[in-house]
Amino acid sequence: MATILKPKALPQGARFAIVSPASTPRPDKVEQGITALHALGYRTTLFPHALDKGPLYYAGNAAHRLADLHEAFANPDYDAVLCTRGGWGSAELLPHLDLAMIADNPKPFLGYSDHTSLHAYLLKTIGLVTFYAPMCAADFSRPDGYDPASWGHALGGSSNWSLTAEDGLKMLRPGYAQGQLVGGCLSIYNEALGTPYAPALPDGPTILFLEDIGTKPYQWDRYLVHLRYAGHLEKAHGIVFGDMSQNVPEAEYALLEKAILHALAEFKGPIAIGLRSGHVDAPNITLPLGIQAELDLTAAPRLTYLESAVS
Template sequence: MTASEEAFLKPRALRPGATLGVISPASTPKRELVERGLAELQAAGYQTKLGKYAFGGGPLYYAGTLGERLEDMHAAFADDTVDGIICTRGGWGSAELLPYLDKDLVRSNPKAFIGYSDHSSLHTWLQNEAKLITFYAPMVASDFARDNGVDRASWQNTFEGASEWSLDGNDGLRALQPGLSEGNLLGGCISILAAGLGTPFAPHFPGSILFLEDIGTKPYQWDRMLLHLRYSGRLDGVTGIVFGDMAQCVSPEEEDLLERAILHGLRGFPGPVAIGLRCGHVDGANRTLPLGVRVRLDLTDAKNPRLSFLEAAVSV
């Protein structure tokens, strides 16, 4: 049974006063950025608890050895004083943890897991193996350390348990292909998701609305990875697709080419397709997306595109 076919576990809400465990499952973050991001989280009312290896110092570009990064992630789930888990940054390395993650530990201690980019492999594992709602959302060094790096409205709606809210054109959403669909929101960084195909940790999206974004990815590469997803059958049963803000992938002059390449890669896809959602690799305020919740993508009116969240992402 795949993640989209079974009810997801909802972690508890993260209101001001909650304690966030801070870990680095992938690359080494810059200490000054982590400290700046922690100060911003604390100013927002959260307590923070650093993982033993959160500041890095591992081999190559990793924040720690495989064992050290795994230890920090397991410790954060096991710690009763930690209400949710947030990553410092992405980079590369999360996929190394997948064969060793403790499914029973996670299911016994369902907590918000917050991160994006390279952590798409962890989102996929947590959804497929632990059936846990996860959060493609701002990270400590990557976003909380930046001026205007976090969209507060979507963060609060998500983590404080709003049952109905939406993202629209003010969040960058634009229609590429009209339509109306519903499904569980899944997805993440397309290059990480595509890299998982053919492994025991491949993503599954049937019945979902799929969110896809990336950084530094050229139009032909989007076309190629979408074709890979199609050939693998991973787009079968997907009811709608939302692409992220492409400013980190192409210049404004290449935007039209990129959109045509995406539609070429999706030729024959019957559902609605949107683009431009400012979530993940963005320059400005990063939107929070709860993955696993029921959503509606309404692109029937191109002037009023809307991604509506139909249930609370957390238990309140």
């Protein structure tokens, strides 16, 4: 894995480049999200292909989506790159990314779900710290769709801040771990394994964050067994799972937790669940990926970032 590269903190009145590297967003949701961003004092530019429809479910062809993403990083007028929504499509861009240009113009890259492929590959190749974070159409369009505290800490330069039970964190297995926080959407993360774009195992220990949507207990079990067989848990010292309300009804939570613990019977580190980041219907928590964190499940559950995510 490359040496860690941190983007600059968001300045006051930051301008966001709004792009769609994956699927087509609803225009009304994008407009609502932009209105909310403006109310927070930010400026925005909606990129030329962000609302494109097709081919298929994509927001334009791969060349158009790539052009928007490259311009968002290359143009100094923009302070951060914000995705409209996930869906499917980011993986198509990976072989064509201008990594040298992005490394020369590091900016906060914000999104989740399908954008896990971009998070993992940018960390692996150029060491860029990115943000598993609320998106324009998916979250800022909703009342209380983003979590102000984690957004401010992550993008403002706080060097020691924590997420706790108030953020949904619950203990599944006690213990203590420290390492580089990596991860994202479980299905996207897993499907990259065995390809040149697979998430990298860093030199040191990791804390693995995993979440998803519409994934049943047996599927969580299967994905985790795949991670284990692929050797991807060898560097993991702790695991944090996301909020499960978008996967199963509350009546099935117990079964899902049992499935997770069954798949991780040989994993000895601490395990937490319930963190409200990614696919949630609550204020979405911003997680920096690529920096050092501490998972303490010896008493009240706490995930603490040990360094700033921005320069």
